[in-house]
Amino acid sequence: MAVTLGKVVASVAVFAYGIFTVLLYAVMAMKKGIWFRKRTEKESLELQIARDRMWNPTKEYSGLSHHFATLTSGLKIHFMSNAAPGSPAALNPEKPLVILIHGWPDSWAIWRYIAGSSSLQESANLVAIDLPGFGGSGRLEKYSATNVLEALTELILTLRTKYGVDDDSESSKKRTIVVAHDWGCVLSMRLAAEAPALADRWILSNAPLVKLVESNIGRLLTSAKKMFSTALNSPLSSRTPVLQAFRTLGPVIRQAGLSAIHHRSYGSHKPTYSDKADAMSNTMGPSLAESKLQNENGDSYPEGIDYSREFSKIFDMASYYRQGAASARWNKSLETITGLHGIAGDEELRRTSSGTGVFDEGVPGVLKAPSTIIWGQKDIALDPHICLDGMGDYLVKDSQVVMLPRSGHWTPIEVESRAALEAAIQWAIGGEKGDVEAAVQASYPDATITVRR
Structure with missing residues (x-):
């Protein structure tokens, strides 16, 4: 009864929170007069510059270039990388693959500071994706758990191939690290629980593990x-x-x-015009001007989207909340089962008649791959007792929870927390030598591990 009641309350809370968040942003916009006044010339110019800087497929952004992957369903996914997929640089066996997955209502650009790090770019192939329905990626007809997780799994499998992780060579030992925040973290926790072979290390920041909640x-x-x-x-x-x-x-x-x-989770820093423009561009994605351009391979943003509308995908984003992506059953396709089996090996395969139980065993929701939870303690969106109590029961060997006492929810962009995240990524890239706590403390001295497995 307790579990059933908890599921009902959690599902209602997720749905209500999604609706509430959309309405809240609308009320805030009206309260601040945003809907009742035109942007100033300076604001419009800053936004135009920011969108061109982040979304122009003919330009690089801090060493990152624009690329696209088309899935078997026809869904086109946009991502940024410091190495073109399939290029010699991407296939370099000495460079692990790091996949960065954003949250709500963001895009790849939430990772602009971390993915733009020269030290990370020197030691790894970085790929910052746009989830379906966000940024420069195409739309799904429905954002069910099956649709979203199938697309995300196929994308990761595709990236593993194009970046030399899976190349039919038994000597290939390239590591894959998934780093995720907010909704990207919610989805990645599901993958770490239900398809853990996708990555060697999962670095997960400030989002609820739904089963634990x-x-x-x-x-x-x-x-x-x-x-x-x-x-x-x-x-x-x-x-x-x-x-x-x-x-x-x-x-x-x-x-x-x-x-x-x-909405207050960004902290007390008073944003400049440029900060506001970057935040808006991060959420809005490409404009009509960028949608008409092609990258060096002649590829462009997906068709069928009205790029003249400033928030053309807001209802796609909200659908993650209301259509069950966080907690509904994932019915794995035969193609997904085959792909996971191919990278996991026979000893890790757990099969049911429908295929939905691949890799499922033990307590539902347990993260079955080594995971590092990095948590900003001043997150005013998530209660730590609800989200972290009992987390040790949901982790496997070589996993830990790292607490950042001065950081809030938006760890990829807050100055101290993004340094801590970068340190954890460098630790994972380097083969996890030494203790991750010491690695993070070099950038964030009072970071502490509260759970260790």
Whole structure:
């Protein structure tokens, strides 16, 4: 009953939060007068410059160039990389593959500082993708768990081939590291649980592990229910159990409140015109001007999208919340099962008649590959008791939780936290020599590991 109730509450919370977030941004825009005034000439110019800088496929951005991968469904995915797929640089056996996956409502550009790092570019092939329905990628008809995870899995398998991880050579030992934030982290946690062979290391920042959240909410609700029942059965001495019940529900209530102020998670830094333009461009994706251009291979952004509209994909983005991508069942296709089997080996394959159980064993939601959770403690969007209590039960050997005491939700762009993320990526690229805590502390001295497996 507790698990079922927790699932219902978690699903309702995810859906409600998605609707609330969209409405919140609309109300904020109206409150600040954004919908009732035209942009100034300076603001318009800064936005135009930012969109050209981030989305012009004929130009590089901090050593990164624009590329596209077309999946078997015809879906076109846009990504940025410091090496063209299939090129000698991409196939360099000494350079691991690092795949960066953004969250909501972002795009590849949330990784612009980390992917633009010269030290990372020297030691790895970096690929920052746009999820379906975001940035410069095409749209899905429906953002169900199966559709989203099938597309993401095929993309990662494709990138592994084009960057020399899987090349029919038994001597190939190139590592793959997936780094994800927010919604990209939610999806990556599902992959680490249900298709862990896709990467050697998962570096996951500030997002809920849905199964753990369901379990924690269910446990708290069940405990509170018992306390309320005790109070009803003993009305003369009900004050203590009622207070205990409300204290037990504290994390659930706080999470609801934190979700309501998620928009403040960028911190107290007062943004410049350029900062605002970069943030807008990150969410808006390419404009009509960029959509007419081609990269050096003659490829361009997907057709069928009205690039003249500034937020043409906002409903695609919201669909991740309302169509079950976070928690619904993933019905793996035969092609996906075959692809995962090909990179995992027979000993890791766990097959059911439908194929949905490939790699599934033990507690549902357990991350079955080495994972490093990096958590900004000042995240005012996510309650740590709901999201992290019991995390050790969901990790396998060589996994850990690293806490960043001064950082908030947006770890890829906050100055200190992005340095910590870069240090963790360098540690993974270098073969995980030494302790990741020491590696991160070199950039973030008071970072601490709270869970270690």
